[in-house]
Structure formats: C-alpha cells, structure tokens
Amino acid sequence: MEIRSLQTPGSLNSLKQESVRMKAASFQGGLALPVPDKFESQAITTLPAPDRVLLPLLHHPEQAYELQVKKGALIKQGQPVGEGVSSLVLAPISGKVEEINKNFKLPGGALTTAIRIAASDEEFPDEAPPAVPDSGTLQKILGTGLSELSESPVPLFEKLRSIRSKRVRTLIINCLDEFFIQGRSAALASQHTPDLLAGIDLLVQYSGAESAVITVYAESAQALQSLQESGTKCHILPVKAKHPQHAEKLLVTAVTGREYDVDLTPEDLGVSVISAETAYWVSRAVNRREAALDKLLTVAGGSLKEPRNCFVRIGTPLQEVLTHLGQDIADGDKVILGGPLSGQAVSDPDTPVTQQTHLVFIQKKTDLHVFSQDAVCFKCGLCVQICPMRLMPFLISGFSEGGLYDLAEKNSLFTCIECGCCAYVCPVNIPMVQWIQLGKSAIRAQRS
Amino acid sequence: MHSLRLVVSPHPHLHSGQSLSAMMQQIMIALLPAVIFGVYLFGFDALRVIILSMGSAVGWEYLIRKASQRPGRLTDLTALTSGLIFAMLLPASIPWWIILLGTLIMIGLGKEVFGGFGTNPFNGVLIAWVVLKMSYPDFMLDWPAIAMNADLATTPMEVFKTQGPSFVQESFSLSEMFFGFTTGPIGQGSAFCLLLGGGWLLYKRVVDWRIPLCYLAGVFVFSGLFWALQIGSGNADPLFHLFAGGTMLAAFFLATDPPSSPTTPDGMILFGLLAGVLTAIIRMWGIWPFGACYAVLIMSMFTPFLDKIAPEVYGR
Numbered sequence: 001m002e003i004r005s006l007q008t009p010g011s012l013n014s015l016k017q018e019s020v021r022m023k024a025a026s027f028q029g030g031l032a033l034p035v036p037d038k039f040e041s042q043a044i045t046t047l048p049a050p051d052r053v054l055l056p057l058l059h060h061p062e063q064a065y066e067l068q069v070k071k072g073a074l075i076k077q078g079q080p081v082g083e084g085v086s087s088l089v090l091a092p093i094s095g096k097v098e099e100i101n102k103n104f105k106l107p108g109g110a111l112t113t114a115i116r117i118a119a120s121d122e123e124f125p126d127e128a129p130p131a132v133p134d135s136g137t138l139q140k141i142l143g144t145g146l147s148e149l150s151e152s153p154v155p156l157f158e159k160l161r162s163i164r165s166k167r168v169r170t171l172i173i174n175c176l177d178e179f180f181i182q183g184r185s186a187a188l189a190s191q192h193t194p195d196l197l198a199g200i201d202l203l204v205q206y207s208g209a210e211s212a213v214i215t216v217y218a219e220s221a222q223a224l225q226s227l228q229e230s231g232t233k234c235h236i237l238p239v240k241a242k243h244p245q246h247a248e249k250l251l252v253t254a255v256t257g258r259e260y261d262v263d264l265t266p267e268d269l270g271v272s273v274i275s276a277e278t279a280y281w282v283s284r285a286v287n288r289r290e291a292a293l294d295k296l297l298t299v300a301g302g303s304l305k306e307p308r309n310c311f312v313r314i315g316t317p318l319q320e321v322l323t324h325l326g327q328d329i330a331d332g333d334k335v336i337l338g339g340p341l342s343g344q345a346v347s348d349p350d351t352p353v354t355q356q357t358h359l360v361f362i363q364k365k366t367d368l369h370v371f372s373q374d375a376v377c378f379k380c381g382l383c384v385q386i387c388p389m390r391l392m393p394f395l396i397s398g399f400s401e402g403g404l405y406d407l408a409e410k411n412s413l414f415t416c417i418e419c420g421c422c423a424y425v426c427p428v429n430i431p432m433v434q435w436i437q438l439g440k441s442a443i444r445a446q447r448s
Numbered sequence: 449m450h451s452l453r454l455v456v457s458p459h460p461h462l463h464s465g466q467s468l469s470a471m472m473q474q475i476m477i478a479l480l481p482a483v484i485f486g487v488y489l490f491g492f493d494a495l496r497v498i499i500l501s502m503g504s505a506v507g508w509e510y511l512i513r514k515a516s517q518r519p520g521r522l523t524d525l526t527a528l529t530s531g532l533i534f535a536m537l538l539p540a541s542i543p544w545w546i547i548l549l550g551t552l553i554m555i556g557l558g559k560e561v562f563g564g565f566g567t568n569p570f571n572g573v574l575i576a577w578v579v580l581k582m583s584y585p586d587f588m589l590d591w592p593a594i595a596m597n598a599d600l601a602t603t604p605m606e607v608f609k610t611q612g613p614s615f616v617q618e619s620f621s622l623s624e625m626f627f628g629f630t631t632g633p634i635g636q637g638s639a640f641c642l643l644l645g646g647g648w649l650l651y652k653r654v655v656d657w658r659i660p661l662c663y664l665a666g667v668f669v670f671s672g673l674f675w676a677l678q679i680g681s682g683n684a685d686p687l688f689h690l691f692a693g694g695t696m697l698a699a700f701f702l703a704t705d706p707p708s709s710p711t712t713p714d715g716m717i718l719f720g721l722l723a724g725v726l727t728a729i730i731r732m733w734g735i736w737p738f739g740a741c742y743a744v745l746i747m748s749m750f751t752p753f754l755d756k757i758a759p760e761v762y763g764r
Contacts, residue, residue, distance in 0.1 A: 249763070253762075259763040260763045261763040264763075319452075329452060329454070331452060331454075332454075332455055333452075334455045336459075336461055340459075340461045340462045341459065341462060342459050343461065345455065345457055346454065347454055348454075349451075349452045349454060363461055368455060369460070369461055369463045371457065376563070376564060376565070376566040378468065378565055378566030378706050378707050379566065379707050379709075379711050380471075380706040381656065381716070384711050384712055385713065388762070389761065389762040391759075391762075392758055392759075411758075412761045412764070415762055415763065418459075421460075423460050423463075424463055424464055425466060426463075426466075427467050427471060428467070428468050428566075429467075431458050433459055437458065
C-alpha cells in the first residue's frame, strides 16, 4: 500500500484537528481553519467583462426556464434571456446569441440548456427592456434575477415568500466562507459595509422578520471591526473559525443553540440563512437599480499567496478568471469549485462562473492528495471524533461501499453534510465522501 | 487547441498527513525506553528475542500474504510493531522456536486469517501470548535472574498471588517496581519507561486518552477501594497494581490496539474502565497473576457491543 504524503502551501499546513468544546459559538469536532498571518484582506477587484459568456439556464434545480431568445438574436446587457416562475436569467453582456446548447453538462453532471453570447459591436434594438423594473421592492428583486447565493440555491423571491409565510423571526446573514477566513464575504463586510447593511435592512423589512444576526469568523478582525463601527442594529455573532462552520445546519445551531433533523428546515426553527452577498445585491438592485450581473468570487490556492476576492461577470469561463489573476493551470492540476475540503473538482477549465460559484481553489499537480484504492479501515475512530454531525463515518462509508444501503441509512447516512473532515483525518486514505455520496445516490435511485 | 486535462476526484482535496505506518512508527518509538531498559536488564538475550520476534512476524506475514495471493502489506509496519509488542511480553530466556511459533499464531491466527490488520476481532499479540502461556507454561515463566535482585527469580505479581501482599512489601519497594528493577517479561517491568512511551503516544495523538487513562483509573480505583476499605484480606496497595503485572503495557500498548478496541468516545471510556476493573478482579480472585493481558483480551470480545454506544447524531 502506497501512501503519499501531501505537500500543502505554507499557510494550509496549520490546519489542525480540533476536539475541544469551545465556549463561544462553535460545535464539537471539525477542523480549525488556518489563520492568516496578515489580517488585512486585499481590496476586491472587478475583472473586465469577457468577450464570450456561457450561461446555463439552471440557477435553481427546481425551476424550468423558458428560453426568451433565439440563435443569432442580438441582446442587450441586462435583458432577460430565460424566464422562470419567480426568477429571470439576464444577459451578462451585450452581444449576439452564438449558440444554444440543449445538452450542456453542469459540473455536478446535470444537463441543462446553455446559451453562449459573444460580445458584438452591432447596433442593438432600442426596445430591449430595462434590467431593473421601476416599481416595488419585490418587483425589483424579481427583475434582477437574484438568487439566494448560498449552498441551497433558491430564487430569492421564493425564499422571501417562504420566510414571510413561515413567520421567520430572525434572519441569519452569513459572512462565513468555506475554508478561508479572509474570503469574499469577509471582504464584503469590511469593504462594502454600507451596501451590505442597507441590503440587510431591506431584507428584514421585506421578509417581515424582526431582527438579523450577522455571523462572522471571530478571527476575521477586519470584518468584525467594520461591522461593529458601523453602528448597525443587527446582532453581530463572532464564531470560531472551524470547518465546516459555514454549513447551514451548524450555522443555525451556532445562532439558535438548537439542532434540527434532516426533514426540517431552518425556517421551522424560526430562522433563515441568507448569504452576505445576497444582501449586497439586494441593496444594489433597490437603491441603485443595478442587476446582479457579477458574481463575487474568491480565488485561492495554486501560486496565489493569499486568497483574492473579485467581482466576475457571470458566464465567464474559469480559465479566463484564472488568467486574469496570473494563475496558470496545466495538465494534471485540479480546479476545484468550492474549498479544498468540500469543493468539487471540475474537468473542464472553461466551466462558466454561475450564481453558485463562490470559491475557486487551484491545486497544483505536485500538491494533489491521492486516495487509497484498496485500504481497509482499521477502526482507529478518528473520523468518529472529528465528525461535526456526530456520525460514525467509517460505518456509513463502509456500508455504502459494501452495498448495504439500508444499514447505511439506518446509521443516519442522510444526516451527513459531506464536509470531508472524516476523509481528511483517515490514516489509510479511504475516500469516505465518495462512498457516502454513492450510498446516497443509490438510495435515491432506488426510490425514484 | 490542446485542451487541458484536469484531475477530477472526490473531496476532500487535502489530507492531514496522518498514516497507519506513521502511527506504527510512533508506537515503536514509544516502546524504545522499555526496549532499552529490557536490554539493560537482561542483556543480549533480550535483544535476541526482540529481533527474532520482529523479524519472524514480518517473515510470516510476507509468506502468508504470498501464499494466499494477496498484495503485501509490510510497509504499513503493523507486523513489525506487533512483533515488538509481542517480544515485550516474553521472558528473555525463551527458546527461539517458541518465538517463531508465537509470531506465526500472532500473524496467522490473530490477523491474516481474518483478512489482515483492521478486520481482526482480537489483538493478535494477545492471542499468541495466551496460546504460548497455555502450551508452554514452564518456558513462559522462566524468568532470568537480574543482577539487582538475584535471589528472587519471580515477578512481583507472582509473589502477590502465591505469597500474599505482605510478602510483596518485604521483597520489593514501590520505587523498585516503578522503575522496573524486578525480573519478568522483557518489556513490561518498568512502569516508568512505559509511562514515558505512553505519554509520547498521547502527546502525538497516536492513541486517544480515553482507553489508557480509563484503564489505569479502573485498576486504581477498584483495587484501591478494596484496599482502603479493607474488604477481605490480602489486598495490595493500588499503586502496586499500577506498577506491577504489566498494567502500563496493557494500558498504552495492548488495550489501545485499534481493530480490537471501540471507536466511539463513550465506548472507549467504558472499555478502558471495565478492562481495568477486570484486571484487578482477575489478579485478586483469579488463579493466575497475569490479569492485565487476559482482561484486555476478554474485553475485546465486547468491542462490537461497545461500538453500539454511538454518539448522539446531530438533530436526533
């Protein structure tokens, strides 16, 4: 059995196992995040709009979009190209519809329709509708094509409606990013504080909630300071920087002190999680009539010494984003959508930036971690100790590997949030998340 | 245009760097003080037993894997480590063929017959030790005399069992037993050396604190209760139970064997406590003085049951 030790960039080596119960808002298990030496994050930059964008019409898995344009059509920036029941897909750039691909494969494997738009100098018809409607907050939010930019994508319009109907009292504004203390949300909180707070006020007002809690990593000094100095009425809750604190379940528990089973939602507990970036775009849409055509993105890893936060036009191929940031990728590298612990590696470097792209992590060929193909669990119990959901990962992974799906499910397979902590600590490198994902999809396939 | 070929794999994309072979290395390093002390006490004979035990363990595993046409697993260092732990339990005077038989049982019957390290329900070291203890009691009790205590070629625990605790007090001082200036198996005499190694394993997080500390607490509290309340006659000082009879070796190196011990935090605590109590019970009322090894072996039969004491799942 060959075990390769992993070389990680300097700052990542400080990732330590955390097993002490914390007094502040936190949870048991999980991994302490690497704390950067320098606490000032770099200014958020805006990357130039690309010449070509690729726009998958699948911002929300449950919404079907009606295509609003034909191949060869000239469209204006901000014009709707797809329309769903409660959200729109807007053209991120002006140009010509070059291609409509009915079988575009998303990184997760799902097929959808995708539109490719090429920038063009041709004259645009005058009758193109304005991006943001004039009347009413709700209409404006609908008109900007905004989604709730968190892990479970929902059209913001729908989310606000359900918050209202379930009489949610507290909004949790999430300023925690996966893995990086100085990620995009922390940068937003420290560099765009007024917009963020104005957006939160609008969200509270519209959703009918009574208050908002902003969760920030306690180690993210700059963001914490900016928020505290702003004099906001929102409650600011510092939480310990641990992976996977950003996950919705652990976030809700950190704020409410309560846990909830798989068949419940945060709304059933009277809270709802909304990402900081959503609040920012709500403020831009309502107060400045700007549509959310950009996506705030953190790019990290590879040769980048610290994470870079930038606004990127939606639909930009990842490769172009990386080139702009001076980050070359070569054969054998890994491009990960999400953090290094729970992100998803993509096969195509031209995968477009979507509303669900929050973090791009680059791993060089020499830094790759290799899982074992034939490892046998020797029951050391490290995964049991690290699991934030207090599961027995080796058991559900082992049952799934052996095809004993009912046993895996009996041991709370579906409570697993796939944070990756178990496989991170596994001394024999069992790809536990892979087996757990296999178990979940096999059970779902059996049921459908 | 040449399209990039990116690597795709399931997450996580980072790893702690911990590995089975590194853990085994740490266990061997942790045994080093006891090994050095054993060689100091028993001389070249001890070294002979250690080398033969480690070498033959590796040899048997290689041959068995080869014969059963499975890929070799020697690089995980489990065979080498169990060979070393096994040698710690043997008298320095043991004949070479008994060592070879012991390691064959340890590797073959204790591990490989179940599929290899990880799937074995019992600690192979203890299986081999029990078989030898039953089959060759004379060889297994043939303790060489040591220079410091030449007139008494028995272990403190045997003296306790056969002649009673008052005789133990006359023959050995507590510090003699703590530092290990008594005869016995190569590596179990010196509580001090084993405590050093055990502390190292806890510091390096190779073993969880729950099993060893709860085991020691179980031995100490149970034997201490009878001693303090003077229930029945013939109770020994609880410190005697901690320092003699291989308690430290069992706590840090035998009870913590991952495959045969529980994985859940509460299971580990219960396993340690019960193994400790059982150790004291066997010593106080059993007919044999080797309570520690038997207690751990018996408790590992309860491991599947103790593993049912799972942590309370989030949100349930």
